[in-house]
Amino acid sequence: MSRRAAIIGGGVIGGGWAARFLLNGWDVAVFDPDPEAERKLGEVLANARRSLPGLYDVALPTEGQLTYHSRIEDAVAGAAWVQESVPERLDLKHKVFGQILSALAPDALIGSSTSGFKPSELGAGVVDASRIMVTHPFNPVYLLPVVEVVPHATVGEQNVQRAMQLLASLGMKPLRLRREIDAHVADRFLEAVWREALWLIKDDIATTTEIDDVIRFGFGIRWAQMGLFETYRIAGGEAGMAHFLAQFGPCLSWPWTKLMDVPELDDALVQKISSQSDAQSGMRSIRELERIRDDNLVAMMRALKGRNWASGQIMLEHDARLQRATPAPDWSQPIETASRTVPIDWTDYNGHMNEARYLEVFSAATDRFMQLIGCDASYIAAGYSYFTVESHLQHIAEVHAGARIRVLTQLLSGSGKRLHLYSELFDEGGQRLATGEQLLIHVSLETRRAAPPAASLQQRLQDIETRQAALPRPGRLHCGQRD
């Protein structure tokens, strides 16, 4: 399968798709008749480049090639995947699908970003609907993992599976609906909340700021990690979900909801919402708000990664996928123990990567070194590990969010219980940013005390020590000296 995607419609959503593909190493061919398309897509791409790569603890592949085309057929030619994100008019979509299908490779698939149409509607006017499925993402597409997948009834199961795998390979979380339904799933929830919110504004119960605060300081942050049902399961306590339902059920018939009594969105209400929204957010441009949103999302998603939960779990899976692709090291040289992008949340008030993150990088590099020599997850699960007892860092140059960095690690000594490592951190241009010398002791995780490493590990370390013996050593060592 080629790694070329066609993006038909390059607005905020199409641009987000383009970024996902490009940053994961795909070539991307864009069709968008808007004369401003290149500028607009460039802005989305700039946002994606500053936020997405740093989500991961492993470098993303080299960025693919981006081309613009004035005919749909040219954009589509040779593509394995076509993502349609044109305006929400069914006649337009049918026309576009016709053009796509006329130039599509036999095994290529089409995803539609539509939120308003069901696959049966999308397929009703086209020559071959068996390649078409809804793949509905959320803004910002380059960060949020979810995609609602709803295949047309004639799409073969194998093609659905292929699509699911492809989306997962972009670091996304495809969720397949069991049956098609108007607005799919998520937007039905959003519509319900939106209706209720309009009434609350109209009736002066709360302002846009107050409603947003109620959401983000309460159930919003809860929903970032567990959804409706898992949250309510906890509320039900040990008695379980059925108990919770028994308690909560009666609320359903409460008479107060205005959910179907849709408020008229007349000029007065539009004006009220707009002016409240201006008071709430008008001091920041949309670009600023986008960056703030992306920074927040990156920081929270990376926090969830530390918990191996929700979005964080998806990111760890992507890390593992990317890590698998790295070649076996040449043990006679310093070993590449890190290759990654500095994430947004590593910046401090001085505007550069915080000093503690240098040790975080070296610590992760040491973990990687341990993994490579066989002190991996299963070794640790068996009850042994290395604990750091001393670290010495030289901070040589500043580095900023978005920079590609790599660490090379040299084994100074690995005999007995001691593991003495010397690492150097470089930027993409080869400039040395920092050095990190670390002394570790092999321990039993049961006694929490020093213990000899397994013979195989010992052997491995001796072998590497021999192979690296000819490498130059740092001029002065700082760890392991007696006071």
Added chain:
Amino acid sequence: MSRRAAIIGGGVIGGGWAARFLLNGWDVAVFDPDPEAERKLGEVLANARRSLPGLYDVALPTEGQLTYHSRIEDAVAGAAWVQESVPERLDLKHKVFGQILSALAPDALIGSSTSGFKPSELGAGVVDASRIMVTHPFNPVYLLPVVEVVPHATVGEQNVQRAMQLLASLGMKPLRLRREIDAHVADRFLEAVWREALWLIKDDIATTTEIDDVIRFGFGIRWAQMGLFETYRIAGGEAGMAHFLAQFGPCLSWPWTKLMDVPELDDALVQKISSQSDAQSGMRSIRELERIRDDNLVAMMRALKGRNWASGQIMLEHDARLQRATPAPDWSQPIETASRTVPIDWTDYNGHMNEARYLEVFSAATDRFMQLIGCDASYIAAGYSYFTVESHLQHIAEVHAGARIRVLTQLLSGSGKRLHLYSELFDEGGQRLATGEQLLIHVSLETRRAAPPAASLQQRLQDIETRQAALPRPGRLHCGQRD
């Protein structure tokens, strides 16, 4: 005002309130007729103790005293605040309010955790409603900041303001509704989503797992940081909110919603939801799920703290409130530059505080030292700061999430552009956990190069150097040696 709160009803919600007050230094008197009350509240408190203190970068006050009482009047006596969280029966609440009011100090206030009743309903059957307001929190009360505040019509404005300030002093975010309304604000949204979700399950569109995933991988995490309106403002682009409304408005009349067509929660639907929920979460006990939820919330909230946004902003405000209370240092001794609790998200796969977090602690300690000598936010805003050029850490003993730690920092040398510090990290029992030696250089943030400090700062450092000259120095220094 006394710092004593009465908790009437000590279940999950009442227990969460008790934890908020206790951990912020209040004495708490509990009334709950449930014979299991002490055990249940103890479990909530244990959850709170392991998660809440670590949210902050400053130690919370010494925990208050917890007492249990068999009569409401005894629990309430001497309390400045009474929080009512008894079951949602209006006759019961009226009876309880009567008992509370009979023993309440003249200036004390009553908050009700009710989600189902309006203040007018709460006040209708009591002798003095002018002390009663709804203060509706979210589970887990000890972590989520939001409280919906809806005063009874007869509550004086001064008392409402007093309540708002009191809630904020617990690290919460009180949000006052402009008018009372059934279910207040947040639960109206939750009810709308819940109704729609029941239909989706009943009609086999998605399972509980899939619905939860659609939420947490999509709009849920977005809502952890910006709510409905700020998110849609961004979607509207530079054309603004009115443009977005013009686009989105027509959806309101779409005919597909089932929002008022409430599905009957019959045995079949209850069974279906319960068994899907068991398949989704049944492998974990409720206690495990609570801990996972709390760990996730702590990690995300601390991530947002790094962005000074949403919940993170509320936490920073609480840090500032707590920091103000610390006394001026004795400069002839090593200075206390950190006093805090190890947060949950600092633990690594070895089950202890990750090595990089030691440097994070020392880095924050150095920041605090800088702040104390006058290299504070305004000094930095004027374009000067210190950059660390070298760090040496000895990791002496392990430390775990929940531990209280403190750092004492000694000035080794502060002349010219160099700032040479030596810090020691201790646990609560005075055991030394680590040492951190750091060499910093004063820089111009414009040129990013070494520059002399302001005369006032120089003077201050010389003065401290003189005062600390008699202190013993570490046996061996590792930073600032020529290679």
